[in-house]
Amino acid sequence: MTTTTNPFGELGLSRALTDAVARQQYPQPYPIQQQAIPAILAGKDVLGIAKTGSGKTASFVLPILQQFLNRKIASRPEVRVLVLVPTRELAGQVAEVFLTFSERLPKPPKTVAVFGGVSINPQMIALRDAEILVATPGRLLDLLASNATDLLSVETLVLDEADKMLELGFAEEMDNVLAQVSRHRQTILFSATLGDAIQTIRENLLKNPVKIEIAEPEENLDLITQRAYRVEAERKGPLLRYLIKSGEMKQVLVFVSSTRTADNLVVKLNKNGIQAAAIHSGKTQGARTDALARFKAGRLTVLVATDLIARGIDIQLLPYVINFELPRSPKDYVHRIGRTGRADATGDAISLITPDDEHHFKIIQKKMGRRVEILESEAINLQGY
Structure with missing residues (x-):
């Protein structure tokens, strides 16, 4: 095993990914990254309570990409990672983080973001050979109904900003999507709060999860x-x-x-x-x-x-x-x-x-x-x- 002084390498990430992190000028892992990356790499379910801006996106993107590096080459590309998000903006942002960290990997997995408000046809075409799918629930259901993709091979499910999805009334859509994903999967759930609805999701979806709760930093109003x-x-x-x-x-x-x-x-x-x-x-x-x-x-x-x-x-x-x-x-x-x-x-x-x-x-x-x-x-x- 190669030793490294890179703090991200110490979390279990390979040289290819620590180099990608260095190019983005991340000096040290955020607290949520320090706890989530090793847990995700170990295949555990994770419940993360953290606000936007706490570094949570990289905390699941990096170990997921490491899992692709560790995996033997599949016979054909399939959607192995599904990330559900509440808004179009967040779908684009999460997909961009996947693309940024994977662009120099030996065989970067194909990442596709799908969401409403734009034509569905280009998204149907883009889904061909996709391995990482970032989606809003409504548009994903449209694509599933059109047989543009399926979720039979999903190994890792991420619910990002789950509380926002519930606030926006996506509970039924989320249930419909989850019914089409294998139960033999790793599930990662991030939310800003741990309310009753999130607690219910936790009990129904997560198996002995590692719970990570990052205290929200006080806004500095002095400036x-x-x-x-x-x-x-x-x-x-x-x-x-x-x-x-x-x-x-x-x-x-x-x-x-x-x-x-x-x-x-x-x-x-x-x-x-x-x-x-x-x-x-x-x-x-x-x-x-x-x-x-x-x-x-x-x-x-x-x-x-x-x-x-x-x-x-x-x-x-x-x-x-x-x-x-x-x-x-x-x-x-x-x-x-x-x-x-x-x-x-x-x-x-x-x-x-x-x-x-x-x-x-x-x-x-x-x-x-x-x-x-x-x-x-x-x-x-x-x-x-």
């Missing part, structure tokens, strides 16, 4: 300047445009509570000369990908997002977050404003508070343990905005 404006509901739109224009803001992530509000806001912003786009579940995958790419590249001033879709947005140097509407929970508020002030860079978080919001905003501040100054906006001349 974020928070302020709020008291404003009547009918003046919120003009005030938002005033703040963006007068502050010469670039790269502004605006949070709203509904897809309808997002679309209406974008129309008004564009009419007033502020380049904006919305990203939410009602948009096609192409539109969502394009909007996010333009925003990250600085070609789009404002991205208007709902909480669910925004979970996949990670921009290291985002300068502004504006709560056009407050979230329901204080925790979501902290997650929202935590999108700025990253990588030791400062950021501004602004909230627009109507009279109906004031009590809720007091609760948010109390839970957060910080007081946010509320500025009066009544005297601001919003004519022309």
Whole structure:
């Protein structure tokens, strides 16, 4: 056995994969990777409780790829790994991680991502010879019904962000998919929380799992300047445009509570000369990908997002977050404003508070343990905005 000082090699990964990790400049394994990689390599079922951004994707991608390296060459390619995810964005991200770490392997397994919102025909063609399948439940069921693939050879099943799949109402679809996967498999389940529904899944699907629970790190709010404006509901739109224009803001992530509000806001912003786009579940995958790419590249001033879709947005140097509407929970508020002030860079978080919001905003501040100054906006001349 070859000795190595590479910390990922010490977890049981081969040189080909530790080199791939080094190219991605991972200095040390994340806590979840330290525990999950050896357990998955040992063939154990795993229950991981960890938030997005904790390093969990690599914690199952790397050992799964190692299992492919260890496997004798099969007579023909078959889907041996199935990863179920709740959203199109996450499907693309997970597949990209598989591709990134496997691109220089001697015989990289073919990885395919399938999801709704785009034509099914190219996905049917892409599934030929696929060995790793990343899928949203609904589109996978469509493909199974069309006999475009089957799950008879699945050896490893991953449920990523299982709590989100349940929140989105995928329970029945998940049951239908799971009924078509062999019981003689390794099952890996990741969730942000361990609620009753996840506990039920655990009891029904996992066999003597290794449980890994990573405490959620506290958001560092010290680098974020928070302020709020008291404003009547009918003046919120003009005030938002005033703040963006007068502050010469670039790269502004605006949070709203509904897809309808997002679309209406974008129309008004564009009419007033502020380049904006919305990203939410009602948009096609192409539109969502394009909007996010333009925003990250600085070609789009404002991205208007709902909480669910925004979970996949990670921009290291985002300068502004504006709560056009407050979230329901204080925790979501902290997650929202935590999108700025990253990588030791400062950021501004602004909230627009109507009279109906004031009590809720007091609760948010109390839970957060910080007081946010509320500025009066009544005297601001919003004519022309």
